[in-house]
Amino acid sequence: MARLFGTDGVRGRANDDITAELAVELSVGAAHVLATLGAFGGTRPRAILARDTRPSGDFLGAAVAAGLASAGVDVLDAGILPTPGLAHLVQSTEADLGVMISASHNPAPDNGIKFFARGGTKLPDEVEDAIERRLGEEWDRPQGTEVGTITPYEGAIEAYVDHLVSTLDTSLEGLTVVADCANGAAAETGPAALRRAGATVHVIGDRRDGGLINDGVGSTHLEPLQAAVREHGADIGVAFDGDADRCLAVDAAGEVIDGDQVMAILALDLHERGALHEDTLVVTVMSNLGLKLAMEQRGIRLSQTAVGDRYVLEEMNLGGFSLGGEQSGHVILAEHATTGDGELTALHLLQRMRTTGSTARELAEVMTRLPQCMINVRGVDRARATIDHEVLRAVEAAEEELGETGRVVLRPSGTEPLVRVMVEAPTDEEAAEVAERLATVVRERLAL
Structure with missing residues (x-):
């Protein structure tokens, strides 16, 4: 069973x-x-x-x-x-x-x-x-x-908003942000916290009609946020998911800032303040290789875990580490939270902009993302993904082909009935070609 x-x-x-x-x-x-x-x-x-x-x-x-x-x-x-x-x-x-x-x-x-x-x-x-x-x-x-x-x-909402704002050391006055609340749980708390912290806030995805949660909005659908940021001339846009434990961002031009880039920005902030315990950032195996390279150049070590913010948190607790998260936007700031917190992440990302005087794009350029292709293969037996010999041989061959210039991650989803195939390579074309080749093997070998 x-x-x-x-x-x-x-x-x-x-x-x-x-x-x-x-x-x-x-x-x-x-x-x-x-x-x-x-x-x-x-x-x-x-x-x-x-x-x-x-x-x-x-x-x-x-x-x-x-x-x-x-x-x-x-x-x-x-x-x-x-x-x-x-x-x-x-x-x-x-x-x-x-x-x-x-x-x-x-x-x-x-x-x-x-x-x-x-x-x-x-x-x-x-x-x-x-x-x-x-x-x-x-x-x-x-x-x-x-x-x-x-x-x-x-008073639950007020208590949580009070906590979020109390974690900041400076006002966000002067920054304009668009917040996409995914028609979910952040619809009230997200804008309230940002405004109380001093930012000028425009809001989308704040309908409380639960039938529309994550429907074309939020951290999995960034297009409306990109358009709204450009429309309002905002400094940054932040997008939460339905329960607001994730945060992704877009810069003033509408370019995406993913969870790896957010973690890189926050890691450097903590590192410069001497608050990044053992100069270590905890990430999952899905984080981009570019994050590892960028952090190593700045004296920050990466500790990798299985996918899932719970595993990131377990590693953080084990080592007493300050910061960890996932490319998807789960970011854990251990000083202020026990789990991934999208609204907390957004506030501290804006605080970094305010204290450095840098734009969101300038901060995100701390790392260069290696081209990455992700294919979600549906209609397959995900339980066999890590034991089928032909699938494993195909992954091994792809890894040998890429060498040190890329990598392969193949894993069954823990929350959806599918197998994820992720490939990083020197070019978008090579990443896509290798990923599609592996996805074909997965479809043929694991078809239900």
Whole structure:
């Protein structure tokens, strides 16, 4: 049986893969496992619940709240709030666990359930497995006053915005930014934080109609942001995804600044201030080779992990590192957050512009991206991607062909039914040719 948890919680089609029944069972299991680990000290455990704007978040949130309360957990419902906002509140209020209802950058029909432990941290694999083993088991149900309560979390948005702005050392006055909120959880908090920090803000993608979340807007669809930046003559544009744990940017000309470039900018800032622990930046295997080369030239080492911000965070915690993230825009600033935070990233990117007097493009030129081609191969058995001998031989041959001038990454997605083929090479044409060749092998060998 396939593992229920992926690289970022449990995710799938709402009311099909992710049902109310499953949400109740997962929440009961999480209450039991995290209560045991959390050592609540004799008091009734407390959870914070939040969601993005998807319509299915209503019934799934209600199911999660019901499951937690039935297991004796008091639930504070924060309503629509970014994932990093939930993580911050779990940490700052010393809640025993948090639950986020979101499928992040996925389309509106999808949804998911992410758990956070005490301290606002994502769960390691072994804890997720322990929760999964609890599904369907018999348990002693509390009665009477021993069941949990469900109440609104008043002031959750204000508390999170206050936190975001408090992390800055200087005003953003004088900067004009366009913020694309992906019609998701950042629609209120993102513009509020940027404005309170002093920036002039134009907003797109701020509809709270969850049926439009990530629909042609946000960090996976940068074209509207590019157009809006040029229209308003803005200094920079920032784009979040549906639950705002990602941030990508575009410069004044509408050129994309990806997660690798954002990390390079922030790494240099921390490095210059002596705040980059052991001069190390933590990234995944998907980060561009150009980032590694640029950082090495400036005395910064890269530590690589598997794909997923949870693995980046595990490495950061293990080494006490200050900064890490993914090319997709998950960026973790450990001094201020326990997980990737798109709004926090945007604020600190703008602060770097303000303190240096540099444009977004000038800052992004710290690294030169190696040409890269990514092909998502659908309709294949992703479980066999890393064990099929012909696929592995094709990857090895491509790596030998590229030598030190490029690289190949082939991996099954942890959140979608597909296999990703990524190739970096000296030219766009060579990257595309090698990637398509490998994708063809994957289609032929792993077809369902």
